[in-house]
Amino acid sequence: MQHKLTSTALAAVIAVGGVMATALAAAQDNAQFIPSMVYRTGPYAPNxxxxxxxxxxxxxxxxxxxGGINGVKLTVEECDTAYNNDRGVECYERMKNNGPTGAAAFSPLSTGITYALIERATADKIPIFSMGYGRTDASDGRVFPYVFTMPTTYWSQATAMIEYIGKEEGGTDKLKGKKIALVYHDSAYGKEPIPTLEKLAQKFGYQFSKFAVPHPGLEQKATWLKIGRQLRPDWVLMWGWGVMNSTAIKEAAGVGFPMDRFIGVWWSGTEQDVIPAGAAAKGYKSGAFHAAGSGFPVHADIKKHVHDAGKAAGDAKNLGTVLYNRGVANSVFVTEAIRTAMAKYGNKPLTGEQIRWGFENLDLTAVRLKELGLDGFMNPVKVSCDDHEGSGPVKIQQWDGKQWNMITDWIPPMRDVVRPMIEDSAAAYAKEKGITPRDC
Amino acid sequence: MEFLQAVFVDPFVSIYEYPLFFIEVLIGGLLTGVMYSLVALGFVLIFKASGVFNFAQGAMVLFAALTLVGLMEYGLPLWAALIITVGIMVLLALVIERVVLRPLVNQEHIILFMATIGITFFLDGFGQMIWGSDVKLLDVGIPQDPIEIKGVLINKFDIWAAVIAGMLVMLLAVFFQRTRVGRALRAVADDHQAAMSVGIPLKTIWAIVWSVAGIVGLVAGIIWGSKLGVQFSLALIALKALPVLILGGFTSVPGAIIGGLIIGAGEKVAEVFWGSAFGGAIEDWFAYMLALVFLVFRPQGLFGEKIIERV
Known part of the structure; x- marks a missing residue:
């Protein structure tokens, strides 16, 4: 008797489970799949x-x-790359066909992984969205139809930084004879701004010196002795990542280099970079393409609908930190590209190829940003067939010992310098790979 | 020709023209080298007692620092957090001896080495699971500002680190030379079988050695954690200790110190004066190259024991 009851209960559980699984599968069949490459493990996990x-x-x-976008639910699957190129490619291959229509778009969150995926994703017709990283020349949509770099790139940022330094010195004409040094992560990422800074050195006449720091950048005493005690530059720029940033800040303070003349790339301008450096980091500056802090309506909504509902992806204390906000910005671009594509292809899960159209026709106006609860959070962006970067302006923020504060308005990049470099480099890539650029 | 000049002429001209800067680089390198020695000491202790290269030493440094700063974040004062962390490191040593090492007694050294790789991954994950992956600020009151002595800039932090490392070495020397346990440990290091035959308990000695290595790891974690912040990357400082060990020998405490000083000073001088000739960022590989050059002349390291076997 007991055996029969157990069998009946088991059958009921299996039946209910089956119904639930079918319902879940049906729900997922009607959902848009968004892959998420993350690194919650490894040396760069804090970032x-x-x-x-x-x-x-x-x-x-x-x-x-x-309820999703226009009634279409979104499903997200994370794959941990640990910031390794090989694992990034593995994650891509594992997730590219998931969901009813395949992956919407990949955000590799690593310049190295972006380089590794560009050809694969283009062949598979899946957009690569490398927001503020990756290869800058991929902004030329004629050669890289599946790569999107908005809202700005390393080359644009480098020009904005020089523009800012020029303004601090009393005009870019005053840059002649000044010494500007670059401390960079000895990788594809760290080397990205070098051609731009060298070109600007020719244009404005400043003396440009560069200092490579090998991964992971735990020990930089020699580098900073050379910079702070021998070269004694007027300004130092930094393209660093992870522990390299906080170590550089401390070593810079150790040789007495003034923090308000030390500017990091936006990946060197997070709480993770300045908090470990303690008081030494006060006054340190960095580039930024979105705001820090949790005072925007979008944060209130996240708190109410996600965190208070017990559905937060991680520790609620991260809400409003620089990198958390950058993750929000990343999702805003991807989901607004999906929404744009739905206006053309209908409210249903879309293919990567259709979402590529959404990215290319994205027009994130000030009005739309306000509707999204992001008024003042970032600059409006309009993407086009040949320009996948958008407008590209940058702000400079400064750490006051407790929080990041914006100290400039949006600084437009020197388009007359950057765009020809992008087109030349993209044309060389097209020639090397035998690509015929699209006619935009 | 230009390259030859950058290697054989320019650096010496630069040193001649700016002797104070050379002294500054040299002192900075020596003080950094002491910090490398601090990490290398943990390796030496375990290798001396068991002949095992403890791959997990870097992970132990990270785990100790994470535990200390984690306890401080719970509001414990530094002294209390220190005592509890020491207790946890001793407990960890006992667990490693009981669960990992004891079942592997009499196995090949390579098996024990593989086991320490397992311990590394366990500690990296376990430490972050308990205390989180956030970068944590560790401030134990060591001053960080630089001072200038007769035109030579020295960071106070580096001086403090050197003093602490020096005191630790002296304590270890007393422990090894003057205490009963220390003498037993040296006996085990010399010959396991002989030591056991005169009644020295190998398992107890291993537990003690791993405990001491854990405490050395804690000191290294405090110093490096104060410098870099406590984060996953702290485990990677083990890489900076390897050339020190190659050069100084795996079995010598003085070797770890002298090796650290030579590697620290050598890599800094090379980076500053010869780096530009090679495109910069040479200090990491230069340290290994320097160690390998020493190996050509002394394969056992500067202070390592010369192994003579009859065949």
């Missing part, structure tokens, strides 16, 4: 975790508050 949380929480917000 990867808040970014991944921001990405997931914003998509969760759309599902919880709005």
């Amino acid at each position: 990867g975790i808040p970014f991944a949380d921001g990405v997931a929480d914003y998509i969760n917000l759309l599902n919880e508050r709005d």
Whole structure:
């Protein structure tokens, strides 16, 4: 008798489970799949975790508050790359066909992985969205139809930094004879701004020196003795990542280099970079393409619909940190590209090829940003067939010992310098790979 | 020709023209080298007692620092957090001896080495699971500002680190030379079988050695954690200790110190004066190259024991 009851209960559980699984599968069949490459493990995990949380929480917000995009639910799957190129490619191959229509778009969150994926993703017709990283020349949409670099790139940022330094010195004409040094992560990422800074050195007459720091950058005493005690530059720029940043800040303070003349790339301008450096970091500056802080309506919504509902992707204390906000910005671009594509292809899960059209026709106006609860959070962006970067302006922020504060308005990049470099480099790539550029 | 000049002429001209800067680089390198020695000491202790290269030493440094700063974040004062962390490192040593090492007694050294790789991954993951992956600020009151002495800039932090490392070495020397346990440990290091035959308990000695290595790891974690912040990358400082060990010998405490000083000073001088000739960022590989050059002349390292076997 007991055996029969157990069998009946088991059958009931299997039946209910089966119905639930079918319902879940049906729900997923009608959902748009968004892959999320993260690094919650490895040496760069302190930076990867808040970014991944921001990405997931914003998509969760759309599902919880709005029922997805135009009634189409979003499903997200994370794959941990640990910031390794080989694992990035593995994650791509594993996730590219998931969901009813395949992956919407990949955000590799690593310049190295971006380089590794460009040809594969183009062949598979899946967009690569490398927001503020990756190869800058991929901004030329005629040669790289599946790569999007908005809202700005390393080359644009380098020009904005020089523009800012020029302004601080009393005009770019005053840059002649000044010494500007670059401390960079000895990798494809760290080397990205070098051609731009060298070109600007020719244009403005400043003396440009560069100092490579080998991965991971735990020990930089020799580098900073050369900079702070021998070269004694007027300004130092930094293209660093992870522990390299906080070590550089401390070593710079150790040789008495003034923090307010030390500017990092936006990946060197996070809480993870300045907090470990303690008081030494006060006054340090960095580039930025979005705001820090949790005072925007979007944060209130995330708190209400995601965190308070117990659905936060990670620790709630990350809300409003620089990298969390960057993750939110990443999801805003991806989901708005999907929304744009739906206006053309209909409210249903879309293919990567269709979402590529959405990216290319994205027009994130000030009005739209306000509707999204992001008024003042970032600059409006309009993408086009040949320009996948958008407008590209940058702000400079400064650490006051407790928080990041914006100290400039949007600084437009020197388009007359950057765009020809992008087109020349993209044309060389097209020639090397035998690509016929699209006619935009 | 230009390259030859950058290697054989320019650096010496630069040193001649700016002797104070050379002294500054040299002192900075020596003080950094002491910090490398601090990490290398943990390796030496375990290798001396068991002949095992403890791959997990870097992970132990990270785990100790994470535990200390984690306890401080719970509001414990530094002294209390220190005592509890020491207790946890001793407990960890006992667990490693009981669970990992004891079942592997009499196995090949390579098996024990593989086991320490397993311990590394366990500690990296376990430490972050308990205390999180965030970068944590560790401030134990060591001053960080630089001072200038007769035109030579020295960071106070580096001086403090050197003093702490020096005191630790003296304590270890007393421990090895003057205490009963220390003498037993040296006996085990010399010959396991002979030591056991006169009644020295190998398992107890291993537990003690791993405990001491854990405490050395804690000191290294405090110093490096104060410098870099406590984060996953702290485990990678083990890489900076390897050339020190190659040069100084795996079995010598003085070797770890002298090796650290030579590697620290050598890599800094090379980076500053010869770096530009090679495109910069040479200090990491230069340290290994320097160690390998020493190996050509002394394969056992500067202070390592010369192995003579009859065949």
